[in-house]
Amino acid sequence: MDATDLARLQFASTSIYHFFFVPVTIGLAFLLAVLHTRWHRTQDGRDERLTRFFGTLLLINVAVGVVTGLVQEFQFGMNWSAYSLFVGDVFGAPLAMEGLAAFFLESTFLGLWVFGWKVLPRRVHLLSAWLVAAGAMLSAAFIMAANSWMQHPVGYTTDPGTGRPELSSMGDLFTNPVFVWGYVHVILASLVTGAAVMLAVSAWQLRRGRRAFTTSAIVSLVVLLPSSALALGVGSHLGVIEATYQPMKISAAEGQWETCQPCSFSLFQIGGFASSEEEPTKILEVPHLLSLLATGTWDGEVTGLNELQAQDEARYGPGDYVPDVGVQYWSMRVMAYLGSAFFLLALWGVWLAARRRLPTSRVFLLLATWAVPLVLVMNTAGWLLTESGRQPWIVQGLMKTADGVSATVSSTEIVVSLAAFFAVYLFLIVLDVVLMLRFARRDPDAPERSGADDELDTSVLSY
Numbered sequence: 322m323d324a325t326d327l328a329r330l331q332f333a334s335t336s337i338y339h340f341f342f343v344p345v346t347i348g349l350a351f352l353l354a355v356l357h358t359r360w361h362r363t364q365d366g367r368d369e370r371l372t373r374f375f376g377t378l379l380l381i382n383v384a385v386g387v388v389t390g391l392v393q394e395f396q397f398g399m400n401w402s403a404y405s406l407f408v409g410d411v412f413g414a415p416l417a418m419e420g421l422a423a424f425f426l427e428s429t430f431l432g433l434w435v436f437g438w439k440v441l442p443r444r445v446h447l448l449s450a451w452l453v454a455a456g457a458m459l460s461a462a463f464i465m466a467a468n469s470w471m472q473h474p475v476g477y478t479t480d481p482g483t484g485r486p487e488l489s490s491m492g493d494l495f496t497n498p499v500f501v502w503g504y505v506h507v508i509l510a511s512l513v514t515g516a517a518v519m520l521a522v523s524a525w526q527l528r529r530g531r532r533a534f535t536t537s538a539i540v541s542l543v544v545l546l547p548s549s550a551l552a553l554g555v556g557s558h559l560g561v562i563e564a565t566y567q568p569m570k571i572s573a574a575e576g577q578w579e580t581c582q583p584c585s586f587s588l589f590q591i592g593g594f595a596s597s598e599e600e601p602t603k604i605l606e607v608p609h610l611l612s613l614l615a616t617g618t619w620d621g622e623v624t625g626l627n628e629l630q631a632q633d634e635a636r637y638g639p640g641d642y643v644p645d646v647g648v649q650y651w652s653m654r655v656m657a658y659l660g661s662a663f664f665l666l667a668l669w670g671v672w673l674a675a676r677r678r679l680p681t682s683r684v685f686l687l688l689a690t691w692a693v694p695l696v697l698v699m700n701t702a703g704w705l706l707t708e709s710g711r712q713p714w715i716v717q718g719l720m721k722t723a724d725g726v727s728a729t730v731s732s733t734e735i736v737v738s739l740a741a742f743f744a745v746y747l748f749l750i751v752l753d754v755v756l757m758l759r760f761a762r763r764d765p766d767a768p769e770r771s772g773a774d775d776e777l778d779t780s781v782l783s784y
Contacts, residue, residue, distance in 0.1 A: 325723045326416045327735040328400040329613045333708075335392050339745050340704050342386030345463060347508065348515015348544075349379045349426075350454040351595060355540055357450040361443060370765040373438075375519060375537065377760050380435060382634050387428075392742065404715055404725030410487040411477055412467050415494065421462035427456025445603060461511070462495075469500035471716050472707070473566040486719065491699065499566060502559045503707075509552035510700060513663055516545035516694040520670070522761045524689035531764060535680050538689075540707030542674060546667035553660055557614055563710075564615040564623070566719060569633070569642060571615045572626045573649035582622035586610035588654075594647040602620055637718075644712040652706040659699035666692070670768055 322330070323329045353375050360368035406410075430452040470476075476485040476493025523538035539697065572578075575586065576593045583693045585606040591774040592599025612621040626643050633642035666689065673679040715722040 322732070323732060324732045325726050326461055326733055326734060327739065328726050329722065331400060331735060331739045332393070332396055334739070335389065335396065335742060336454060336708075337503045337701055337704065338750070339386065339389040339393060340700060340748075342382055342513035343388065343461070344507070344700055345382050345518055346379070346386055347403070347454075347457045347511035348513065349375065349382065349518055350450075350457045350515070351512060352519050352540065352544060354447075354450040355544070356456045356537065357447055359536070359540070361447045366534065367589040367774060371537050373427070373534065374437075374765045375522075376435070378518070378522070378757060380431075380752065381756045381760065382530075383431065385749055388749065391745070394673035396433065399731055399738075400727055401725050402727040404720065407485050407720055407725065408447070408471075408716060410480075411470060411494075412486060414465040414488055415463040419460050423456050425456075425459035425465055427453055427460060428700065440651065445612060447696055458508060460506055464545050465504045465507060466494055466497070466500050469497050469503050470494060472503075472563075472711055472718055473497055473499040474716060490589060498562050500642050502555060502562050505557050506555045509548050509555060510703065512544055512551060513660075514553055514666075514696050514700060515536075516541040516548065516626050517696040518665065518687050520545060525761070526764075528683070528686050528690070531766070539641040539674050542667055542670040545663065548666055549660060549664040553657075553664060556657070556660070557668035558617070560614045561617045565779065568624055569644065570649065570706075572623060572629060573646045573710060574621070574653040574706065575611050575615075576646050576650050577611070577623055577625050578627050579625040580622065580628050581625065582612070583609045584611035584615070586614065590650065594650060607758050632643070640721075641735045642713060644710050648709045650707055652702040652709070655702035656699055656706060659695055659702070663692070664701075 327562060353372065356368065356372045360372050366509045412477035432451040433441065434446065434453055437449060441449065457635040474486065475497045476488060476490035477717040480484070480487050494500070519537055522532040523541060526534040527538060529686035561572060577584065577585070578589060578593070585603075585608050587601075588607065590604065591602040593603075609619050611623055614620060615621060615623045626646070629643055634640065669685060670679065670689065673682050673685055679685070711717055713721050713723065715725045
């Protein structure tokens with residue numbers, strides 16, 4: 322592997338790890354604010370204990386997530402200095418907004434919420450919970466605006482002296498169709514993630530007869546059902562948006578080498594992930610579905626990879642412009658299939674709750690307990706679909722990935738830092754899992770906790 326491949330591997334590994342925590346933080350912060358609102362209205366001690374309980378889990382997730390996010394910032398200057406120099410006049414604005422506005426909003430009010438029990442006025446304390454959720458969502462907006470510009474560059478002019486893009490319209494940056502639909506999709510996926518985490522913890526507790534967690538289970542289901550349904554719908558329309566601006570990504574997600582009209586969608590395929598391979602064996606094809614997903618019309622035409630390759634060669638010069646078709650194909654299906662599974666799980670759970678059978682449904686509670694690893698797999702598949710699909714471009718149509726690597730960083734240096742990051746991240750993920758499991762398994766009604774009602778359980782901060 323050369324320096325480019327190693328730099329990509331390092332950024333991919335740190336990004337995937339960081340993205341484990343981002344949707345959990347966004348979704349769980351929102352659900353925590355909902356629980357706090359319920360407690361504010363009912364003044365029920367059980368609702369207060371649930372709010373404190375899930376607040377501790379959010380605190381653990383934020384602590385580890387922030388550390389992993391900082392590493393990504395450093396990589397822009399270490400491994401991707403050529404890229405940073407090229408896009409700095411565009412990326413600087415949204416990244417600065419994220420750090421100076423959204424992150425400080427989230428972290429400041431998280432501190433007020435954690436240490437404000439019995440100190441802040443009740444309404445101010447509740448407001449701080451909602452501002453934590455707002456800060457997390459706002460932070461995602463600025464990051465997504467920058468990332469969406471890489472997928473579909475808008476609102477810029479090219480400096481005639483340097484040849485680098487310069488931001489000319491902040492409005493265009495935040496009305497970019499890829500950003501608008503991509504951001505909504507990320508927020509919905511985060512709500513699905515947060516709800517899945519709360520549901521899994523609640524299900525584990527309910528299996529042990531702790532009926533107080535019926536409330537948190539119902540709250541998570543009430544959020545999970547509409548957010549999973551909307552995520553599927555928005556994700557479908559996002560496919561139409563990406564087919565407009567990144568047709569290579571959508572054709573690769575189906576392994577569609579030749580232009581078709583109308584186009585079927587294969588639920589499962591063997592082979593056909595390279596132009597040199599034989600005709601793939603497609604299993605359970607759904608007629609017209611690819612046309613609907615890619616164009617929004619029943620008989621829409623989807624341009625094949627071979628034709629798109631020829632068009633890009635004519636426009637940009639010789640090269641391989643087809644992303645890894647296998648990664649695209651399976652990432653898309655893992656994301657879509659698991660997203661559908663979470664919708665069905667939520668539908669089942671709401672039906673059980675309506676019949677007052679949720680706390681006693683052993684099968685449902687057992688399946689819900691394992692929702693967390695599946696939702697992390699779903700999010701990772703979505704990230705791979707988005708980022709791998711624009712290869713070989715690091716900025717679509719403007720800069721190739723191979724041109725963005727730092728010229729002075731050797732393969733050996735990247736290997737050493739990659740090994741160091743791997744070791745540190747392995748330690749962090751073990752620590753995070755141990756802490757999350759330890760605190761998620763606690764009984765908030767246990768006698769030894771009865772004297773701790775005046776403050777959030779911040780003993781996690783001592784680790």
